[in-house]
Amino acid sequence: MNFDFDDLICSISTPHGVGAIAIVRISGKEAKKVLENLFFPVTKIDISSIEPRKAYYGQIISHGNIVDEVVVTWFKAPESYTGDDVIEIGCHGSQYIQRQLMQLLIENGCRTAKPGEFTMRAFLSGKMDLTQAEAINDLIHARNSMSHKMAMSQVKGSFSKRLMQLSDKLLNLISLVELELDFSEEDVEFADRNTLRSLINDVQDEVKKLHDSYESGQAIKEGIPVAIVGQPNAGKSTLLNKILQEERSIVSDIPGTTRDAIEDTITLNSIEYRFIDTAGLRRSTDNIEKLGIERSIDKITKAWIIIFLFDATSKIEDIKHACDLVMANIDNTSQIIFVANKIDLLPENEYHSKIEQISNSINIQPLDILLISAKKEQNLDSLINRLTLLAQSMLPSEDSIIIHNTRQYELLMKILVAIGSTIEAIEKNLTGDLLAFELRKVLSLIGELTGTAITPDMILGNIFKNFCIGK
Structure with missing residues (x-):
């Protein structure tokens, strides 16, 4: 254009x-x-x-x-x-x-x-720089308070300032190496290699934090992925519809109705969630249903939070089988909420003993199970509150710098690769000109993030400003 x-x-x-x-x-x-x-x-x-x-x-x-x-x-x-x-x-x-x-x-x-x-x-x-310009667009499209705060932080220049700090560190490193080249005949070492390694490690750690924040940024922007999983006919679709307050998922008494994952987003307590209703987990000979179960397992591996929903009136072995499938595929960083549905259908004299039997079979405490009736909207507030507490514990603090832009993420990945090459150059004790080349590459990539070109004059200016010998 x-x-x-x-x-x-x-x-x-x-x-x-x-x-x-x-x-x-x-x-x-x-x-x-x-x-x-x-x-x-x-x-x-x-x-x-x-x-x-x-x-x-x-x-x-x-x-x-x-x-x-x-x-x-x-x-x-x-x-x-x-x-x-x-x-x-x-x-x-x-x-x-x-x-x-x-x-x-x-x-x-x-x-x-x-x-x-x-x-x-x-x-x-x-x-403004490029990161701030991109944040303007994010601010316009912010759908909840957290994505608004994230965008506003970048508009104000939090990401830009961090990148500027990294650029300054690298500029100093390059200046030291360039000085060595200027005084190569005098065999003077301005940049001690151990010090260089320590400084470049600090830069690497900072860049990795920014790079790793991308997943959190995507979750804030697109919604924290929450998978509703469990046995067939446990009420997963009913629960999703009640949370979304619309008939988004088909509800049927026939087990296995949901064959594919159904997704939708909603903001609850200022946090955006992406809820995923999955196919029921059970032993099946139906090829289409088996494919749906495989896709459910894939969603489990990618979800931040898993709502394991089971029918409190069903057989213990069916609940355990579904739970075993979930636990075998859950990510170490994911959180799980155990939810017993249809508690209104349990006879009073069986209520406590049934919940205790279920908790024993899946190796959790009875108090860890949240008791609800999705159809009658019984105790759904408690589920939303527990969901909010879990989400808040998993999200970064408000003062963290978080990226969610694909361009920024890919450039940060390239920067990490370039830093790795720089560290390798230090460890192999390569000549100053090769080391300076690797450092310039890192600095140039950071410049791409902000849209700021690093010129030889800037390096020279830094040399004479901070490291000039004599007058």
Whole structure:
């Protein structure tokens, strides 16, 4: 996509549709001039005299006809979103008015902005780096408070600052090695190899933390994966429907109705979950059902939290078989909630003894089993509360830097590989020029993350700033 950054651009910045108000944005050099023949403030002030960051009420007039009554605000360069002059026009939210206003702006020298062009201009003018630009889009699409906080943290530059700290460390390392090359004839060692190894290990640890945060970031953004598993006809589909508060999954008294995993997301207590209703776990000769069971097991291995749901009225051996399948495939980092369903169908005189028999067969304490009736929505609040506590314990703290962008994840993987090559160069005691080459590669990849190129002049500048000998 080609961008001409000398153009005046305009776009409707509010969502498509009818609303009380809409915002039309203009950006470019001398953006005010576009309004000279269109906007007439009620104060009769000349457009050239309006002051930045002040709202002006007036009318948009075309060929003697009032198009709309609007509020205009001018953000003077460079103190604007894009770094250029920016005009924001608040008009009524009629789609007709929005179209008319856009047409008038185009007739007066603007062109329609391409997707992302305002933020592209902000990046190129140094208002933000690439990670912050990506976070703007994440902020717009945030679906819950946690993804909002994660995006806002990156917009404010938390990830950028961490990368800058890593770049500074690497720049110092390269500068030391470059100094050795400059004074190679004098056999001076500025960069002790053990010290270098220690410093590069620190960088490696920091990068690995960022890299490993991707899974948490994806869970926050797309929903923590929660698999509802158990024997057929245990009420898994009913439970999913009650949690989602909609008939998402087919409910039937016939065991094995769910043949494939059904997924949907919902936000509960400010946390996004991706619930997965799976095929029932049992011994089966039906090839299609067996395939569904295999897929259920695959979902178990990928879930953060597993709700093992069983019918409290069913046979102990059936419950144990399903539980054994789950426990054999559960990930070490996953958490499991044991839930007995249909407790309303248990006779009172069998209630306690049946739960105790079940707990003994699957080697857990009776108190570890949550007792519910999904159909009657009995004790579902307790299940949601336990789910929330588990999720909160598994998610990173709010002050952690978390990535969830695939581009960033892949670059961090490349950085780890490049750091590995650097460590190998140190261990093999390779020459300074080869070591400097490996370090530059790491630094260049970090620059790709932020969109900042590391130039030889920056390395030279750092040498003379911090490591110059004499004057």
